[in-house]
Amino acid sequence: MAIDQSRTSLRRFLARLTADEETLExxxxxxxxxxxxxxxxxxxxxxxxxxxxxxxxxxxxxPRTNLPTLEADLYDGSDVVTLVWLGRRHIAGIEPGRQLTARGRVAVRDDRKVIYNPHYELEATR
Incomplete structure (x- = not known):
């Protein structure tokens, strides 16, 4: 049993050494x-x-003539969900690379998962 765990640990270690940055992220x-x-x-x-x-x-x-939108792609390592704020041009803190938690109802637009006007909390910058 200990040998199997050692082999599994060694495989994981080697996989991490050879993985690209995107996979590790x-x-x-x-x-x-x-x-x-x-x-x-x-x-x-x-x-x-x-x-x-x-x-x-x-x-x-x-920018749209009738309703501008601010859209942000939230990636959690498994998939992307697009957060869409209707009628907004800018939201302080909503910027690429920022960590956040969002809550809302999932819709599908153009075969992509979206949440319209999500509730969100910005995480502290690291």
């Missing part, structure tokens, strides 16, 4: 999400009320 974000008790983005489905935590990958202001 995804694993780290997934661990943080699991510790916080939030649902993994990869498992959430349309219509569910969810709480997600992760890092903002992109933030884009989309």
């Amino acid at each position: 995804a694993e780290s974000l997934q661990r943080e999400s699991a510790k916080s008790g939030c649902m993994p983005a990869g498992l959430c489905m349309r219509g569910q009320l969810v709480t997600l935590t992760g890092r903002l990958k992109t933030v884009v202001y989309t």
